Amino acid sequence: MDRKAFASATGVSRETLDAYQLWQDTLVRWSEHTNLVSRHTLDQFWERHAYDSWRLAELIPHDRHRMVDLGSGAGFPAIALALAFRDRGQDCPITMVDSVGKKVTFLREVIRALDLQADARSVRVETLDPAEGYDLVTARAFAPLNKLLGFAAPLLKNGAIGVFPKGRMYEDELTEARKNWTFDVEVIPSQTGDGVVLKLAQVRRCSSKGTNR
Template sequence: MNQQFDEQDLKWSQYWLAENLKLGSAQWGALNDLLRLLAAENEQQNLVAKGTLPFAWSRHIVDSLQLITHVPRGTSTWLDLGTGAGFPGLACAIALPQTHFTLVEQRPRRTEWLERAKVALGLRNVEIVTANISQVPKQDFDVISARAFAPLEKLLNLSAAFSTKATAWVLPKGRSATHELETLKGWRHMFHVEQSVTDPQSGIITGHLIGRK
């Protein structure tokens, strides 16, 4: 299908990406292909709100790729929880081909789509896991992300086992970011809130988890 994007949104997104990330022509093409695949699949299942599709470059691509600016260079392993439509996992995997991404999503219909998209995009650095987070074999990751997965305290309870003190957490939290961090109990951490570039009222909780109190 011929995906139509809002012209101003597309121009701003292209500008931000060019200024902040070094993407090759193949990566630009793959990101565009990801949005084309998303729009087509969205006709079959509700991956994202239909109204976001004309603004998909900012709402889904830039919103995902901004997380890369908060993680260390040379990141080897990245765990994305509740990947859903592939954001941020698939988008970041396109931008970071040397990083191995593990995308966890428990809804089989979503993971079937993720597998098809992975193959279509030729992403050899992506592993799709169809499981509840409690069923995922424990290992340490350099980065952990989760977009609209669970409230912060619950998220940490479920996924702290995949983290070390060096793990970088990048958690888009929308307008609840500051409140969730201020009310977090039971954990020692070095988290703070960064403003999202795609929404001045939204925040990203980022930093390192030290352990339980």
């Protein structure tokens, strides 16, 4: 997939397409001195990174008003979603979190250059305050689901949902997570690979051993 194919597949505006292009150009420039993504995936930006992340927007209700992305790295999916939300007129500020300072510096440069409704924080995810009222939590390649929920569960309350892309071993991750957590889950096949997207709600730590609903 290239820029033209991405535009055809998503139907985004020319302004949004140019913003994705600027993001890619910045990523390539930074990757000359900073390890943000695997170098062999840079040539797959439009499909593996931009489109794969953009597709998540179709799974997110329009009534989400504040999002946090855990382990944001180079901005997948957070920057892609910020652009998708703006393109469809959705007001949903995004907080991007990463403990690696250089990655946060990169994110801040892109946020500023693209004038996104977002901020980037160099903090550990466990320090996030649930009182900030996030109603959407995302994470891509951050941690196995069982561990991820340990970080995300305090944020997944009061109607909040989690949207987590996962690879082909997602069933093993679900099995392991169900030993410690109960949750409602929708498993959505990925249209860009052999993985899935897990859409979670009603996440609670198990009070005793049992099975998930």
